[in-house]
Amino acid sequence: MNMRRLFPWFIALCLIAVQSVLVFMMVRSESPTFDECDHAFAGYMMWHTGDYGLNPEHPPLVKLLAAVPIAGRALWVPQLTPGRNFKIEAYVSGHDWLARNDGASNRMMLAMRLATGLLLLALSLTVFLATREWFGEGAALVALAFLCFDPNVLAHSALVTTDVGISLFFLASVYAFYRYATKPGIVRMVIAGCVLGLLLATKHSGILVAPMLLILAGWELLTAAREERKRVALQLAGGLAAMTLLAVAVLWAFYGFRYAARPAGLALSTPLEKFAAPLGGFSRSVVLFFAHYHLLPESYLMGLVDVKLMAAFYPTYLLGKIFAHGQLLYFPAVILIKSTLGLLAVLLLAVVAYFRSELRRGRELVYLLTPAIVYLPVAMLSGMNIGARHILPLYTLAAIGAGVAWAACRQLPARWVSPASIAVLVLLAAHAASSLALYPDEMAYANEAWGGAKNTSHLLSDSNVDWAQQLYQVKSWQDRHPGEECWFAYFAYPEIDPATYGIRCHMLPTADTGWFGSELNVPATIAGNVLISAGDLSGCEWPSEVFNPYQRFLSRKPDEVIAHSVMVYKGRFDVPEAAAMARVNLVHKLSKHGEKEKALELAREGAALDPAGIAIQTAHGDVAAALGLKDEARAAWQAALARGRTMDPYAQPETVPELEMRLHKLDEK
Numbered sequence: 195m196n197m198r199r200l201f202p203w204f205i206a207l208c209l210i211a212v213q214s215v216l217v218f219m220m221v222r223s224e225s226p227t228f229d230e231c232d233h234a235f236a237g238y239m240m241w242h243t244g245d246y247g248l249n250p251e252h253p254p255l256v257k258l259l260a261a262v263p264i265a266g267r268a269l270w271v272p273q274l275t276p277g278r279n280f281k282i283e284a285y286v287s288g289h290d291w292l293a294r295n296d297g298a299s300n301r302m303m304l305a306m307r308l309a310t311g312l313l314l315l316a317l318s319l320t321v322f323l324a325t326r327e328w329f330g331e332g333a334a335l336v337a338l339a340f341l342c343f344d345p346n347v348l349a350h351s352a353l354v355t356t357d358v359g360i361s362l363f364f365l366a367s368v369y370a371f372y373r374y375a376t377k378p379g380i381v382r383m384v385i386a387g388c389v390l391g392l393l394l395a396t397k398h399s400g401i402l403v404a405p406m407l408l409i410l411a412g413w414e415l416l417t418a419a420r421e422e423r424k425r426v427a428l429q430l431a432g433g434l435a436a437m438t439l440l441a442v443a444v445l446w447a448f449y450g451f452r453y454a455a456r457p458a459g460l461a462l463s464t465p466l467e468k469f470a471a472p473l474g475g476f477s478r479s480v481v482l483f484f485a486h487y488h489l490l491p492e493s494y495l496m497g498l499v500d501v502k503l504m505a506a507f508y509p510t511y512l513l514g515k516i517f518a519h520g521q522l523l524y525f526p527a528v529i530l531i532k533s534t535l536g537l538l539a540v541l542l543l544a545v546v547a548y549f550r551s552e553l554r555r556g557r558e559l560v561y562l563l564t565p566a567i568v569y570l571p572v573a574m575l576s577g578m579n580i581g582a583r584h585i586l587p588l589y590t591l592a593a594i595g596a597g598v599a600w601a602a603c604r605q606l607p608a609r610w611v612s613p614a615s616i617a618v619l620v621l622l623a624a625h626a627a628s629s630l631a632l633y634p635d636e637m638a639y640a641n642e643a644w645g646g647a648k649n650t651s652h653l654l655s656d657s658n659v660d661w662a663q664q665l666y667q668v669k670s671w672q673d674r675h676p677g678e679e680c681w682f683a684y685f686a687y688p689e690i691d692p693a694t695y696g697i698r699c700h701m702l703p704t705a706d707t708g709w710f711g712s713e714l715n716v717p718a719t720i721a722g723n724v725l726i727s728a729g730d731l732s733g734c735e736w737p738s739e740v741f742n743p744y745q746r747f748l749s750r751k752p753d754e755v756i757a758h759s760v761m762v763y764k765g766r767f768d769v770p771e772a773a774a775m776a777r778v779n780l781v782h783k784l785s786k787h788g789e790k791e792k793a794l795e796l797a798r799e800g801a802a803l804d805p806a807g808i809a810i811q812t813a814h815g816d817v818a819a820a821l822g823l824k825d826e827a828r829a830a831w832q833a834a835l836a837r838g839r840t841m842d843p844y845a846q847p848e849t850v851p852e853l854e855m856r857l858h859k860l861d862e863k
Contacts, residue, residue, distance in 0.1 A: 202331040206338055210318050213342040217314065217351045220634040221307045222300065225665035225695060226292065228686045230354040234306050235288035237261030238269065246493035247455035247462050249284040251500045252356050254448045255395040256310060260354040263305040269295045280463050282710070285689040298695040311352030317362040317590065318342065324369040325594050328558035329601040336618060337597030343626040345639035346532055346582045346589050356397040357583040363393035364565060364587045367403050368410070372561050375414050378429045387437035391444020398501050406568050407434060413560050446491065455493035466492055470499045477502065505577035507848070511655040511734035512579070518737040518845035520577030525570065525585050531644045531653055532582045536625030537592060540618060544599035547614060551605035562598070566591050581657030596622070637661060638758035647758045655734035660727050660759040662686030665695040667757040668725065672697060679722025683744060685729040688712045699725060703743060703775040705735035708809065713783065716776035718803055721766040728759045737848050738841040741808065743771035774804035781813045785820060793817045801830060806837045808849060815856065824860060831856050
């Protein structure tokens with residue numbers, strides 16, 4: 195009898211063990227992704243100096259957890275630049291810190307990734323426990339299996355990022371509240387409050403748990419017996435109030451119960467009041483109210499503002515087209531593209547089987563569906579469309595939905611039980627096979643209906659396919675091509691320098707080299723091997739495709755593809771747009787240092803290469819105007835303006851008004 199009871203646990207532990215091996219092998223083969231350097235650096239500095247202002251865009255929990263393996267080490271730390279924007283500081287200093295202390299060895303990063311991997315183990319266990327209590331042991335094992343082999347979960351499983359953590363604590367919060375609502379008590383209330391606090395300390399989107407729990411509490415009240423409703427209302431209201439207080443206390447604990455984001459002697463690069471100014475209206479008033487009375491830590495409030503500001507301007511790449519802002523149907527499209535066909539089919543089967551079966555778990559379904567009903571619409575309206583990782587909590591719920599399919603199939607009329615159960619297992623096998631066929635490049639997963647991973651970069655971008663994780667694979671490729679000329683447009687350069695990993699390519703300009711002021715020397719024609727990250731090839735960081743200097747490569751089939759996310763083109767190529775873009779930062783530098791004649795000469799050269807280039811023509815006009823060459827400045831700005839007006843109307847506000855203002859001021863002189 196005991197062996198029969200232990201058998202499901204044995205299977206569950208075997209699944210988690212397999213998942214752990216897959217994750218370990220995967221993350222040891224990946225170079226740091228775009229965001230990991232700054233998360234890791236910020237976590238280390240929190241442990242050593244109590245500085246919560248280096249990277250306030252996310253709360254501290256994951257960063258602190260990741261830095262535990264290195265917290266006791268005296269590592270080299272770069273000199274911080276006073277007044278530098280906190281994001282630039284975190285990214286640049288984070289890369290320098292990791293490059294100096296870890297180099298290309300990956301030992302330190304691997305240790306930090308394994309520390310955050312503990313969150314995945316906890317997530318898997320929570321999925322098993324919640325599904326087991328809600329729908330039975332068979333359903334729990336099916337749910338766990340779907341989770342363990344899900345390509346999106348595997349892709350982000352042990353990275354030093356917040357996505358698995360938020361998936362864990364969203365589910366754990368809802369599950370803990372369920373246990374309290376079904377059997378109220380002090381212990382369950384305290385557990386729920388602490389878990390809520392961990393959720394808030396993981397990611398700012400954790401605040402969405404508030405409407406989820408209010409809806410669930412309302413459902414509990416409406417379904418309670420009439421004579422019990424007053425008692426239930428008092429229990430739920432009191433419980434939620436106590437949980438909220440506990441959660442806020444836990445959140446404060448992660449900030450050391452200190453309001454100020456930075457330790458004594460240091461200040462935020464931009465004060466909170468000024469940083470929140472673009473929000474305007476009600477949102478700004480709420481933030482400043484909480485700040486004035488120190489109701490929440492300053493760093494946490496900065497992060498809330500940052501999330502809102504980022505979503506307002508971040509471009510979207512979807513189905514081969516760049517949009518200046520978020521798209522309502524982005525995440526539904528992501529679900530259809532990046533979910534396995536096995537998972538999509540089993541969820542459809544769950545719906546059909548549930549309504550045809552004798553399974554009656556209405557309360558549990560409400561707890562399963564409510565988080566999805568709240569989370570997905572908010573994600574769709576958020577405007578931050580950069581990857582399936584932002585809806586990773588939905589994949590956790592989908593895995594439990596697969597468990598519902600199993601439970602419902604077991605409650606069908608007798609003649610349908612076996613065929614339906616076999617169908618669930620076949621779909622599970624298809625799910626796992628589709629995912630593992632791409633291993634270890636799960637980041638680039640797309641299901642077979644969309645052409646698989648070879649087509650992902652034509653449909654989606656950023657962390658859906660290329661999050662700058664492939665430098666070890668690029669280095670291996672280079673080792674197989676010794677002595678060959680190499681040019682590289684790398685998605686995370688200059689935040690992450692490929693040279694740290696022994697890659698000897700000439701670097702090509704990207705959106706980030708422009709933002710960070712990198713100086714590059716790129717001729718109008720290059721020969722040899724041209725490597726372009728999927729993110730740079732798509733132009734996903736630009737507000738419009740007119741800025742993308744690699745559009746001419748989009749119509750050409752790559753000669754090779756590295757890790758499903760770096761395209762390799764062999765031959766001799768004209769790259770006037772990239773050459774012109776590479777000159778922009780040098781024009782600005784020369785002009786700033788008083789070498790305006792040299793700057794003008796370089797700007798003219800760049801403008802001749804790309805006569806319609808907005809960035810180079812704007813820089814050309816700026817330096818010409820500074821030298822009093824009004825006609826030349828006007829012609830350059832008008833060329834930039836003409837190209838700017840060809841963009842989508844939603845993309846124009848970032849470029850057109852500024853150019854119109856330049857021309858207006860020039861005519862007034």
